[in-house]
Amino acid sequence: MKLLVLDRDGVINEDSPAYIKSPEEWQPIPGSLEAIGQLTRAGWTIVVATNQSGIARGLYDVAMLNQIHARMHRKVGQAGGEIEAIFFCPHGPDHGCSCRKPNPGMLEDIQRRYNVPAGQMVMVGDSLRDLQAVAAIGGRPILVRTGNGRKTESQGRLPEGTLVFDDLAAVAAALLLD
Template identity: 50%
Template sequence: MKLLILDRDGTLNRGRDDKVASPDEWEPLPGALEAVARLNHGGWRVVLATNQSGIGRGLFDMASLNAIHLKMHRLLAAAGARVEAIFICPHAPEDACGCRKPAPGLFQQIGARFGVPLAEVVAAGNSLRHVQAGAAAGCATHLLLTGQSAALGGQPGAAIAGLPPATQVHADLSAFADWLLAQVPPPSKPTA
């Protein structure tokens, strides 16, 4: 199974300093939904792993988050795309949980749910926390220079402080999708 774990805010949609707290505030980034459609058509199952500390901080509730995700799913479907599942960490940073990125807990939950060794999973997102969590879980990691990471001033191929070794850097989700879809899969091993 080809499994891809994406971040949400700043990767699929515009991030906000005050958190995306309602469906009206959820705006897809240009080309992001179409990139997910291309990945789906290329055989990739896409899952989201997202910190949603606004719940733990009392900024919005699960009903609001579900309404945001309903809008996201509708817009993805209109673009011919699909996200298989959404794994969230609802905790505030001070809760010191094991699922808040950069901890690898969400990634471990995804690996267990889908029955896929995390060494075979690709993780891409716009925050160092996302790629650090992916690397800690054993995933192949990719940083997208959108949202939070745009402030890092990096360029694709440039070194960025705090970036896990072997992490590749891409301009955005569309550029990452182009790169991933261009990769040649390894030949199948002959069966005995």
């Protein structure tokens, strides 16, 4: 199985320091939907792993998050892609859970569900915490320069072996060459 785990905000859709709180605020990054479509058609299973502390902060609830994700599923489907599952952490940064990235709990759940060896787990993120989470289980981190990616790259603390691409479309092009 070719499994690709994507962070959501800053990788698939535009990020916002004020959080994505409604379906209308969810706006795809140019080329990201088409990239997911290309990967899906090439046999990749796409899964999203996203921290959603806006729930803990009271900015939106799970029902609204489901509406946001319904819009994302629709838009990805219109581009010929499929997101098979969405894993999310609803906790705030101080809750001490194991699922909030950079902790690896969410990725361990994905690994168990899809029975993928850790070394074959590939995750695309725009923040250091995304890369740290996949590196913690021995997976392959990929940084995109969209969202917080340029800032993350400039801090120079990337896990060993991190690949860096301009955006999800560039990641897809590289993966499709493999």
